[in-house]
Amino acid sequence: MKKIGLFICHCGSNIAGTIDIPEVKKFFSEYDDIEISDDYKYMCSEPGQKKLRDAIVERGLNGVVVACCSPRMHEITFRNAAVSAGLNPYKVEIANIREQCSWVHQKEKDKATKKSIDIIKTMIEKVKRDEALQPIEFDITKRALVIGGGIAGITAAVDIANAGYEVVLVEKRHSIGGKMLELSETFPTLDCAQCTLTPKTVEAGRHPKIKLMVYSEVEEVKGYIGNFDVKIRRKASYVDWNKCTGCGLCQEKCPSKTESEFDHGLGERKAIYTLSPQAVPNKPIIDKNSCRFFREGKCRVCEKVCPVQAINYEMKDEVIEEKVGAIVVATGYEILETEKIPEYGYGMYKDVIDGLQFERLNSASGPTAGEIRRPSDGKVPKEVVFIKCVGSRDPEKGIPYCSRICCMYLGKHARLYKHKVPDGQAYLFYMDIRSFGKGYEEFIQQSMEEANLLYIRGRVARIMQEGDKLVVWGVDTLSGRKVEIKADMVVLGTAVVPSKGATELAKVLRTATDEYGFFNEAHIKLKPVESMTGGIYLAGCAQAPKDIPDTVAQAGAAAAKVLSLFGQEKMVQEPLIACVDTDLCSGCGVCVTACPFDARMLDVDEKISIVNEALCQGCGACVSACPNKACQLRNASPKTYMAMVDKYL
Amino acid sequence: MKISEINKHTGQDILLCYQCQKCTATCPVSNFMDIKPDVVVRMSINGKLDNLMRSRTIWVCTGCETCGSRCPNLISVGKINEFMRQLAYENKISPAVKPALDIHLAFLNSIKRFGIVHEASMLAEFKLRTKDFLSDLKLGLKMFLKGKIPIKPHTIKGINEIKRIFEEK
Amino acid sequence: MKKITYYPGCTLHSTAYEYGDSTEAVLKYLGIEWQEIPDWNCCGAASAKSLNHKLSILLPARNIKNASTLNNDIYVPCAGCYNNMMKAKRALENAEERQNIEKSLGKFESIPEVYPLMRLFTDKAILEKLSQSKLKTDVKVASYYGCAFVRPEEVLQNENPEIPQSIDNILNAVGLETVEWPLKSFCCGGDLSLADSSVVSVLVEKIINYAKEAGANAIVTACPLCQANLEMRQKEPFPIFYFTEILGIAMGIDNEKWWKKHLVDPRDLVSKIKGGK
Ligand SMILES: Cc1cc2nc3c(=O)[nH]c(=O)nc-3n(C[C@H](O)[C@H](O)[C@H](O)COP(=O)(O)OP(=O)(O)OC[C@H]3O[C@@H](n4cnc5c(N)ncnc54)[C@H](O)[C@@H]3O)c2cc1C
Ligand code: SF4
Numbered sequence A: 001m002k003k004i005g006l007f008i009c010h011c012g013s014n015i016a017g018t019i020d021i022p023e024v025k026k027f028f029s030e031y032d033d034i035e036i037s038d039d040y041k042y043m044c045s046e047p048g049q050k051k052l053r054d055a056i057v058e059r060g061l062n063g064v065v066v067a068c069c070s071p072r073m074h075e076i077t078f079r080n081a082a083v084s085a086g087l088n089p090y091k092v093e094i095a096n097i098r099e100q101c102s103w104v105h106q107k108e109k110d111k112a113t114k115k116s117i118d119i120i121k122t123m124i125e126k127v128k129r130d131e132a133l134q135p136i137e138f139d140i141t142k143r144a145l146v147i148g149g150g151i152a153g154i155t156a157a158v159d160i161a162n163a164g165y166e167v168v169l170v171e172k173r174h175s176i177g178g179k180m181l182e183l184s185e186t187f188p189t190l191d192c193a194q195c196t197l198t199p200k201t202v203e204a205g206r207h208p209k210i211k212l213m214v215y216s217e218v219e220e221v222k223g224y225i226g227n228f229d230v231k232i233r234r235k236a237s238y239v240d241w242n243k244c245t246g247c248g249l250c251q252e253k254c255p256s257k258t259e260s261e262f263d264h265g266l267g268e269r270k271a272i273y274t275l276s277p278q279a280v281p282n283k284p285i286i287d288k289n290s291c292r293f294f295r296e297g298k299c300r301v302c303e304k305v306c307p308v309q310a311i312n313y314e315m316k317d318e319v320i321e322e323k324v325g326a327i328v329v330a331t332g333y334e335i336l337e338t339e340k341i342p343e344y345g346y347g348m349y350k351d352v353i354d355g356l357q358f359e360r361l362n363s364a365s366g367p368t369a370g371e372i373r374r375p376s377d378g379k380v381p382k383e384v385v386f387i388k389c390v391g392s393r394d395p396e397k398g399i400p401y402c403s404r405i406c407c408m409y410l411g412k413h414a415r416l417y418k419h420k421v422p423d424g425q426a427y428l429f430y431m432d433i434r435s436f437g438k439g440y441e442e443f444i445q446q447s448m449e450e451a452n453l454l455y456i457r458g459r460v461a462r463i464m465q466e467g468d469k470l471v472v473w474g475v476d477t478l479s480g481r482k483v484e485i486k487a488d489m490v491v492l493g494t495a496v497v498p499s500k501g502a503t504e505l506a507k508v509l510r511t512a513t514d515e516y517g518f519f520n521e522a523h524i525k526l527k528p529v530e531s532m533t534g535g536i537y538l539a540g541c542a543q544a545p546k547d548i549p550d551t552v553a554q555a556g557a558a559a560a561k562v563l564s565l566f567g568q569e570k571m572v573q574e575p576l577i578a579c580v581d582t583d584l585c586s587g588c589g590v591c592v593t594a595c596p597f598d599a600r601m602l603d604v605d606e607k608i609s610i611v612n613e614a615l616c617q618g619c620g621a622c623v624s625a626c627p628n629k630a631c632q633l634r635n636a637s638p639k640t641y642m643a644m645v646d647k648y649l
Numbered sequence B: 001m002k003i004s005e006i007n008k009h010t011g012q013d014i015l016l017c018y019q020c021q022k023c024t025a026t027c028p029v030s031n032f033m034d035i036k037p038d039v040v041v042r043m044s045i046n047g048k049l050d051n052l053m054r055s056r057t058i059w060v061c062t063g064c065e066t067c068g069s070r071c072p073n074l075i076s077v078g079k080i081n082e083f084m085r086q087l088a089y090e091n092k093i094s095p096a097v098k099p100a101l102d103i104h105l106a107f108l109n110s111i112k113r114f115g116i117v118h119e120a121s122m123l124a125e126f127k128l129r130t131k132d133f134l135s136d137l138k139l140g141l142k143m144f145l146k147g148k149i150p151i152k153p154h155t156i157k158g159i160n161e162i163k164r165i166f167e168e169k
Numbered sequence C: 001m002k003k004i005t006y007y008p009g010c011t012l013h014s015t016a017y018e019y020g021d022s023t024e025a026v027l028k029y030l031g032i033e034w035q036e037i038p039d040w041n042c043c044g045a046a047s048a049k050s051l052n053h054k055l056s057i058l059l060p061a062r063n064i065k066n067a068s069t070l071n072n073d074i075y076v077p078c079a080g081c082y083n084n085m086m087k088a089k090r091a092l093e094n095a096e097e098r099q100n101i102e103k104s105l106g107k108f109e110s111i112p113e114v115y116p117l118m119r120l121f122t123d124k125a126i127l128e129k130l131s132q133s134k135l136k137t138d139v140k141v142a143s144y145y146g147c148a149f150v151r152p153e154e155v156l157q158n159e160n161p162e163i164p165q166s167i168d169n170i171l172n173a174v175g176l177e178t179v180e181w182p183l184k185s186f187c188c189g190g191d192l193s194l195a196d197s198s199v200v201s202v203l204v205e206k207i208i209n210y211a212k213e214a215g216a217n218a219i220v221t222a223c224p225l226c227q228a229n230l231e232m233r234q235k236e237p238f239p240i241f242y243f244t245e246i247l248g249i250a251m252g253i254d255n256e257k258w259w260k261k262h263l264v265d266p267r268d269l270v271s272k273i274k275g276g277k
């Protein structure tokens, strides 16, 4: 015999203001299978929940319908209340009479009351058929994968490893450190980037719990929160790093030179090279595209000079499999290809450079050993123009958002320039000065005072080469006058965009990126480090442009999320997943291809399809694909739904 | 006039303007304008169309569209100026740069008569309208002597269709 | 053999005779067949759009309609005409606007493609053909595109509006070196030339100074309005060519008549381009 309790919530006047609650209550008091029909001002409040608990115990209810707001709000509240009174939580259903009724029909009270009765009727049919289900439990692989070895990835990896869990840290380049490795000095304190970064890279490199996999990329990810199977491709470096001592002899003797990516085209590197003098690990790779041996079949100089025979031209890519329980994505950013703003002549005029190039010019390990010399002729520039918002806040040619860091780093650049060229003049074209962080406004103010920076509000129209000068056509919006500056060098504060391959990686991870390619957080305010996919967390510029302080904070938060997952004994999962009616299943396998989570496979002996309970997310893709109606979601079978619809009609 | 109407006629959204003044910095002739391009946008937003219709700016604008191609928000001030010129003409507002209107009228009259432009009679009408016979006299003579300006006009066959188009407009 | 529909516009039979004649000579040489749009009319130039929007669409739309009977792509030498015709084409591509146009002009069977004349020569096969005629000279020129080929966005085809390349590619193919300079698509003020020459002189001076600064001995354009304006409003004699004239020289089919039409006599430079010192 069914004994169902109905509890109708007023939600203050949200529901009661439109729906005639006494009428509804009366209607159901004489209704089949209803043991009790009750109402309360706020069902979600403690007294409301008590009503529900007491009725379960006193009346021996075996099903509950709460007519209230959306199940997204309080389904969990009432299910927990039922559990504490001894009723299986999956025998509690919500009839949504607020979002789907009272709020949308405020002007038609009678109709709304009728509709609420219909909604409740259908949910009673559902509860009548609901089975008592048990949550599914499974083990967690307590190892983490961190993708991207910038300051974000390093921070997250070290934090997790320090808590005692193993971490696999995968980095695309052959050393960790990310963009911070390329920076010279950092705002707001102007301390040396290397000096703050290297203790971290060294710690990550030496940590017994961190497995560093550089020059590697994640190729395939299967599984779900708690249990991922990952395939990682380690690219052939042509140098056996176990033998290599990092002596650098090969780099010294290699005859092939090419443009250095690390110096953003301002300097050169050899075909066999390490990223930077402070690189971790400090081991070289051979770049096939520039190596004479790979291109022309002759050379082998590095092989000859290497004292420990570490060179191996036959080396092949390796694919390594790892099992992890959580993933942190920290793939960072890139800067916009400035060729997209052709009026600024980037790529055409040598002395128009971007922010990262300026960092290299100012860096002691850079192509000019830290002297500010312009690329075209090596002269010290006496008039330098810095342009903000290049490509940022430019929906037409660039991207509409604010890149958040360029206001600060261009202010920093101008100030560093003045430190090195005291008789030089720095002009900064700006739209707004966004100095939002702690100590940032003070930093900018101090720069203006100390370095005599000339801030001009306006966007630059065009940059043109005139002899050895760059003519900058701009405007000073505050006086409404056009300005023309004959500069020696121009630095563009170029927009921050997602790292190359971010969208492809997101597909591999089965998580989402936003319209620009940054990884999407689950909720912009309340879940800023969780991705849209369980067990995958976000850190640093992979999620959105940010400075180092914010990057480090988010990386710490991502690590904390991983640790709170690893702190659980077992993973608990909702049992509302797919199941198979073995009498109907023909073993055709359509569901196997339909499932986006790889949760379905065929049992070859029995010729039926089975469900991997740990992987199934209850999305229902197989249910709609199955031609035999054999796939069903628990407590949501076609029979149940037909009964609900019947009642409604 | 509502902003939405200006937007419709010019095919853009002028409310997106955030006053970076790249247009003014860009415009090759903004030095010769009484109302600078960015202010044209502001005044259109604020409904100061009368000032715009009476301005030098709308007649000095060459319609080069550089503003539109560089504006981060794809706003072409040239298109606003063009629209204001049309409105000013429709409303018979006397133009701040009279020869600019004169040359257009002489030009269009030539098309209306022949279907194509006949430079000699077009220039004659222009000179009559401006009553300025001296400027560019030498230049005109030189062009004439080089045979660049044909004497005899040619009329297209479909001239009646052209006349109808002019009447319909 | 390639066939095209050709819209010379008013100027190519009058003030820009040398552009028209050199174009026809070059087309003949390359074996490209052309037909003028039957009974074409003036597109309204800068004047129609200045005073009446509808007129500025209907005039070029009539040309498109007449051209559609020929079933070939339309090539337009003048930047102003090209710009107006493209805007009419864009209007025809919009269902509502097309209806309005058809109310006045009757039904359109088809809408042909519209290209600037220079696009014809950047075709790979034709570029190859061009490169069989090589100039041997150390004369350098600055290619100049002006506004109307590259702006606004709705008329732009296959070109970077800040650094256009078509004319450069064409001239380089016949062995003439072009300088890279920043004012390739800077406005020369052509539309204002008669109404306010003081403004225009400033622009023209800027353009010519920059071309000289970049090391050019002449400017090469593709637009009769720019060409006339640059010749009329300059201070010291600086030759302004049409790109088809240069092609004519390279092919050895140039005509003394062309040079006589120029307001700035280019003959000294022509002989240098032909290989004299
Ligand atoms: C010119 C300039 C100056 C700056 N100056 C300052 C400053 O003074 N102070 C400050 O606070 N901030 C500054 N910043 C910002 C700072 O660079 C960033 O906040 C910081 O680098 C973000 O770190 P991250 O780890 O998120 O990203 P990144 O530093 O970009 O690191 C990401 C790492 O992931 C790797 N990666 C990418 N894709 C993959 C993949 N698919 N698989 C494996 N690995 C991958 C990359 O190789 C890289 O090593 C500056 C930025 C610029 C452009
Ligand atoms: S083989 Fe020669 S070119 Fe290649 S990395 Fe070694 S030394 Fe350099």
Ligand code: SF4
Pocket: A388, A389, A390, A392, A393, A401, A402, A403, A404, A405, A406, A407, A408, A431, A432, A433, A434, A493
């Ligand atoms: S941080 Fe400053 S310079 Fe960068 S996009 Fe934002 S406002 Fe522009």
Ligand code: SF4
Pocket: B016, B017, B018, B019, B020, B021, B022, B023, B024, B037, B038, B041, B070, B071, B072, B073, B074, B075, B077
């Ligand atoms: S360039 Fe565009 S956004 Fe900037 S002031 Fe001009 S119209 Fe406004």
Ligand code: SF4
Pocket: B023, B026, B027, B028, B029, B030, B037, B060, B061, B062, B063, B064, B065, B066, B067, B068, B076, B077, B078, B079, B081, C187
């Ligand atoms: S279209 Fe007019 S306002 Fe715009 S840049 Fe050209 S001349 Fe200036």
